[in-house]
Amino acid sequence: MCVTGWELAAICAAGLVAGAINAVVGSGSLITFPTLVALGVDPVTANVSNTIGLVPGSYTAAYGYRAELSGQRDRLLRLGAASALGALIGGILLLFLDPDVFEFVVVVLIAVACVLVMTQPRLNAWVAARREEPRAHGGAALWVGVLASGIYGGYFGAAQGVLLIGLLGIFLDDGLQRVNAAKNVLALIVNGVAALLFVVVAEVDWAAVAGVALGAIAGGFLGARVGRRIPARVLRAIIVFVGLMAIIVLVYG
Template identity: 40%
Template sequence: MSPLDLVVVAGVAMAAGLINSIAGGGSLILFPTLVALGLGTVAANVTNSVAQWPGYLGGIAGFRGEYGGQRGRLVRFGIVAVLGGTTGSVLLLTTPSEAFDVVVPVLVLAASLLLAVQPLLTRRLKRDEADGARPDPAWLYLALFLATVYGGYFGGALGVILVGVLGVGLHRLKLANALKSALSAITASVTLVVFGIFGPIDWLVVAVAAPASLIGGFLGARVATRIPVRPLRIFIVAFGVAVSIYLFLRI
């Protein structure tokens, strides 16, 4: 990439980190940018995954107060996330890139639509929220495994999926949001290792995008309460739908 391309990557990565902190869906901005700058879809996907990893660590730090008394649950769910993230990452690297080219427009469109309905899901979960301890339902582990397989394979709007699954399974939205950050970070860490060893990563892009994403995430956390989320969400969803249409036409 040219120096100008790297400047564009840094700017978009910072915006993606900010968007992730405020509304979620930053991957839907950075991934198509990398494709537009000449990376193949698989290379853009793995580079995007690695570049945004630092931002997930900030999410864990922000929710550290919510993890009290959750050590056992974090260990159990974390093991599931490791298995799911590994499975998704291996699937991405071992299936033909042509298959990913066919699937990715569907994934981008699905992620965009999930982001669109996230407020409805959040309101529903708040109404259903209950206090008190209860055993984790068995189906929750299977749902988390499938969600983290998706996270290892593509990952766009993974946080939305995890909040939905955990919110329904645990009936505690605040805890679900905190666990979402931890499981997203675990899944991203798995992809970092797998893709770092075996994936077609553009490390120059990562070197520029990763710190920019971290800065954007920090700034987003600072201004999250001052920026209206709804217009930003509408923009991201519209952009994601437009990207999916473009990718459909490329097949």
């Protein structure tokens, strides 16, 4: 992809917003992926390049929550193994399934992600109710859930943060900010493992990667510092709008 100045600026801006959203909610791919597709990048290549580009932003988001990560080392080592394995499986599925299958499946995944984002307040309320049962460790059920989320994240990834927050909140007896911090680390692992796989064996659009990464680095810090001040309704509305635009582009583009 040979990008013009305004196209690179658009990709960087999308990366900035996505990095901030990923730090707070976890649906940033609904911003960057459709932006790349709209600029003419093949959907599978766009997904691969988007995953690689978002890794630096995932790191800055996790670093921004480092205070909330205190005392979670053992938990994250266990769950991180599930995330890494899931990401590897999901990335392999992306690379070896027919591209036409991806274009169909990704429309469904974007629609599901939009529904997850819209229903997040109810999900959070359910999580809060379940948290009445104290659980210091998530056990096998949480490990399997994180594995499944990793497969989803390695294959596409939009709203994997919403899935992770729901799972961690249900199975762990911990505050929401610490849960969100753990979510950022697990999302970093998923994106990082998938990115390593894609760099080795997939077709990558490095101009797109650079644009997404530049924006996502700043966005990760921004999201970790001030992203929680964004009104939740506004944030959800933006994500759902972009998701619907992505579906339109994929179906009718």
